[in-house]
Amino acid sequence: MSKILVIAEHLGGKLNPSTARAVSAAVAVKPEAIDVLVLADSVAALAAEAAKIDGVSRVLTVERAENAHPLAAVLAPQIAQAAAGYSHVFVPSTTFGKDVTPRVAALLGVAQVSDVMSVEGPHSFKRPIYAGNAIVTVEANPAHTVVATIRTASWPAAANGANNAPVEALALDVALPSHTRYVDLQSGKSDRPDLQSASKVVSGGRGVGSKENFDIIFKLADKLGAAVGASRAAVDAGYVPSDLQVGQTGKIIAPELYMAIGISGAIQHLTGIKDAGTIVAINKDGEAPIFEVADFGLVGDLFKIIPELEQTIG
């Protein structure tokens, strides 16, 4: 029988919703137990949150000052040791998971399974390849621990509230590396919803034309209570910072509503919105590939259409 260790992702004392999504993937394996591992400098509040997630058997905690910041070099040896006795280690396929998981796999001497989008069996998983153009089924070696990142956009967050899993402190005996240390975190401050978890996203592309013009995207997003995203061309042109990029080399998102404005719909962009609910496209080129995936398409100049839309929204 399988036993799965899910690594909790958190920042600023709050659990990231990606953790509950990784738990959903773990549930799909139908394991004997799902334990969540919380590594932090102060674990109580995080552990209490994790204990409420449906499907979680136990919450294991490692509280030490070195775990104050998500440094892959520091966390990986602890996760690798905590993984003893588990058949699987699941980590969200976010910036955090993509950073830490390969180190865990390397320390355990196994090949990592990346971006799990569905579970076919305890050692068989589907994942996207070629920018989402093809789906491949991968078989992990049953003799090894499965170390996998979970494509969060493909999994709903496990329900939260009914569970009350026990919390246990885990005693590890790991020498932590000193070659990597935390210096500073610089992140964009925004009152807007977080792009990765927002239910509505308004994205602008090269068609928006300039950094100043991007105000029209921000205003529409604010009116809708949406997060703002962008194509890589818009990011490369300096209209917005790179943390807003959606797509293969940006964020993979699954909002209920996605508005692509002045975005042509290149495959590398579309791979980031494969799991979006309703897609609305505004583009002056009626032949733009974005219309092939859009549920609603408006052909015309964005600078005319957006003000009209705003009037309708009120």
Ligand code: FAD
């Ligand atoms: P364009 O393709 O130039 O499209 C602009 C669109 O705006 C056009 O369709 C045009 O008709 C429309 N338009 C212009 N003016 C107006 C107007 N006034 N009103 C309405 N519509 C207007 N791209 C990503 O987005 N994300 C990624 O993560 C990503 N990763 C990549 C990784 C690799 C390895 C490679 C090779 C490429 C990647 N790209 C990525 C780039 C991708 O191939 C495209 O170049 C990019 O998505 C194009 O951005 P765009 O649609 O904004 O620009």
